[in-house]
Amino acid sequence: MSEETFSPLLDGGADPEPVRFLDDAGNHAPSQTAAEFADELAGVGLEDFSRWYRDMVSTRAFDTECTHLQRQGQLALWVPSVGQEGCQVGLAHAAEPQDHIFPAYREHAVARIRGVSFVDLAAQFRGLTHGGWDVTDPAHGNFHLYTLVLGAQTQHATGHALGQVLDAKRRAADTALDAGEPGTATGEATMVFYGDGTTSQGDANEAMIFAASYQTPELFVVQNNRWAISVPVTRQSRTPLYRRALGFGLRAVQIDGNDPLAAYAVGRRFLRDAREGRGPGYIEALTYRIGAHTTSDDPTRYREEGELERWQQRDPIDRLEAHLRSLGVGDDFFDEVRDTADREAKRVRDAILHLPAPEADSMFAHVYSEPHQRIEEQREWLERYESSFADEEAAR
Ligand SMILES: Cc1ncc(C[n+]2csc(CCOP(=O)(O)OP(=O)(O)O)c2C)c(N)n1
Ligand SMILES: [Mg+2]
Numbered sequence: 001m002s003e004e005t006f007s008p009l010l011d012g013g014a015d016p017e018p019v020r021f022l023d024d025a026g027n028h029a030p031s032q033t034a035a036e037f038a039d040e041l042a043g044v045g046l047e048d049f050s051r052w053y054r055d056m057v058s059t060r061a062f063d064t065e066c067t068h069l070q071r072q073g074q075l076a077l078w079v080p081s082v083g084q085e086g087c088q089v090g091l092a093h094a095a096e097p098q099d100h101i102f103p104a105y106r107e108h109a110v111a112r113i114r115g116v117s118f119v120d121l122a123a124q125f126r127g128l129t130h131g132g133w134d135v136t137d138p139a140h141g142n143f144h145l146y147t148l149v150l151g152a153q154t155q156h157a158t159g160h161a162l163g164q165v166l167d168a169k170r171r172a173a174d175t176a177l178d179a180g181e182p183g184t185a186t187g188e189a190t191m192v193f194y195g196d197g198t199t200s201q202g203d204a205n206e207a208m209i210f211a212a213s214y215q216t217p218e219l220f221v222v223q224n225n226r227w228a229i230s231v232p233v234t235r236q237s238r239t240p241l242y243r244r245a246l247g248f249g250l251r252a253v254q255i256d257g258n259d260p261l262a263a264y265a266v267g268r269r270f271l272r273d274a275r276e277g278r279g280p281g282y283i284e285a286l287t288y289r290i291g292a293h294t295t296s297d298d299p300t301r302y303r304e305e306g307e308l309e310r311w312q313q314r315d316p317i318d319r320l321e322a323h324l325r326s327l328g329v330g331d332d333f334f335d336e337v338r339d340t341a342d343r344e345a346k347r348v349r350d351a352i353l354h355l356p357a358p359e360a361d362s363m364f365a366h367v368y369s370e371p372h373q374r375i376e377e378q379r380e381w382l383e384r385y386e387s388s389f390a391d392e393e394a395a396r
Contacts, residue, residue: 015240018286019266020256024314026322033253040265046327052093052260053324054337056085056317059109061341062118065349066125070295074353075125081106083290084223086316087255089113090263091191091221091283094271098188100142100164102157104150106223107193114141118344119351128355130366150194151201154220157192158207161216161280164188184215189274191219191267197228199244200236208282212249217274219267220245220282223257225289230302245282257285258316261323288314360386 016033021041023029030038063080070078081088084106092113095101103110111121111133120133124146133140147153168186198204199222211218222241226233237244245252251270255262263285270281288311292299299308321334364379 015243015254018254018256019262020259021261021265022256022259022319022323024319026319026326028323028326031256034262034265037262037265037269040268041261044261044264046324046329048093049320049324049327050329050333052089052264053317053320054340055089055092055109055113056260056320057337058341058344059085059088059112060317061338061345062112062122062348063108065345066122067291067295069122069349069352070125075122075295076127077125078295079105079125080289080291080294081108083311083315084225084257084287085109086260086319087221087223087257087263087285087287088193089316090260090265091267091285094264094267095191096188096271096275097142099271099275100139100144100157100160100188100190102144102153102160102190102192103146104153104194104198105146105148106195107146110193111143114143116140116143118348119355122348122352123355126352126355128358130363136366150198151203151207154192154194154198154201154204154207157190157218158210158216161190161211161218161274162214164190164217165214183277184217185275185277186217187275189217189219189271191221191271193221193223195228196222196224196226196233196236196241197231198222199241200228205248208245208248208250208280211280215277215279217277218280219270219274220250220280221267222282222284223287224284225257225287227289227293227299227303229293229297230299240284242282242284245284250280250282252282252284254284254286257287258314258319260316260320287316290315 017031019033019037020031021028021034060082063082066075066078067080069075088107088109092110101110101114108121112118116133123129124131131145132138133143138145144153144156147156164186165184168184194204208220210216211220224233224241228236240254242252242254253266255266257263266283270283273279273281290308290311360382361379364375367375
């Protein structure tokens with residue numbers, strides 16, 4: 001049932017075509033809906049597209065390496081992003097450095113673009129950190145923690161965005177401190193990523209209510225990759241997801257999520273609107289999870305092969321490559337990008353295997369900012385437990 005079309009219970013009229021600039025084969029063939037966003041691509045050219053292509057290829061090579069590392073017992077788990085790099089790269093480049101990004105757990109390309117190193121990303125899945133990048137920084141590059149509790153990040157993001165409004169008012173010496181009057185220019189925005197399945201969480205819906213009520217400077221991005229582990233999106237919603245957002249009072253657009261140009265253009269518009277006080281937006285990016293949900297999953301148990309093949313033909317990397325070739329880019333560039341990506345991935349492998357294990361004590365260090373009796377008790381218990389093996393160690 002996975003590919004069935006939606007059948008809205010109420011007829012809300014026909015859905016417009018998703019925004020796209022490239023067709024499935026990578027030809028420049030904008031949809032009618034793209035015209036409204038075409039201006040956003042005015043300053044974007046070959047150099048940008050080449051950078052975006054490199055981001056996608058590097059992320060995929062890293063991703064594939066991490067799947068191998070997990071299979072070899074070197075990572076506890078891996079969450080592949082293969083197939084979803086297009087919307088991630090377009091949206092990450094649409095953001096400005098001062099914007100804040102709240103990811104789910106598959107936004108590896110976004111992390112890279114915000115300056116989080118692949119080694120730090122992999123280290124988290126090796127169990128070497130308790131969350132955070134550079135071991136301790138919870139928001140390197142304003143890229144916040146990976147969040148495995150579905151939808152929690154939507155609340156963090158909306159709360160953060162409310163704070164952005166209040167800060168802007170403080171800066172303007174506006175003592176009313178009443179977040180939510182449309183028109184509060186913050187100069188910075190918040191973007192939050194989540195999946196189609198997560199739209200069913202209460203948290204994600206509550207976040208949209210607050211965003212609409214208080215006109216937060218926020219962009220909700222749903223990567224509709226058609227599956228929530230083994231549950232198809234058609235089970236989650238009887239109407240296309242962007243329509244739900246319209247019902248909350250958000251401006252919402254459906255895009256071809258495997259077209260980085262569409263993601264960039266629409267993302268750029270919504271993020272700028274948010275920064276300038278025109279309230280929150282919502283993007284439903286239609287994409288596909290080519291790989292397994294995680295390395296613990298076997299999608300052949302619930303997906304048909306034909307579906308996978310159809311989406312492989314719309315691979316965002318192949319599409320941008322075709323577009324670059326149409327602009328005159330030749331083999332040398334693509335060979336170099338792939339070589340560099342493979343070398344980068346190998347460097348991650350070498351680095352990750354040699355990272356020191358954290359001190360056991362570190363698990364207590366960041367629970368509370370002040371000393372806490374219960375934490376002290378647990379720390380002491382662990383010390384006693386560990387030292388109970390001292391004799392055994394000495395005897396070896
Ligand atoms: C609150 C909560 N409920 C259930 C889970 C188990 N779980 C992890 S991922 C997932 C599916 C999420 O699907 P979707 O939102 O579409 O994101 P995707 O993994 O496809 O990117 C589920 C049910 C969880 N992590 N958190
Ligand atoms: Mg999904």
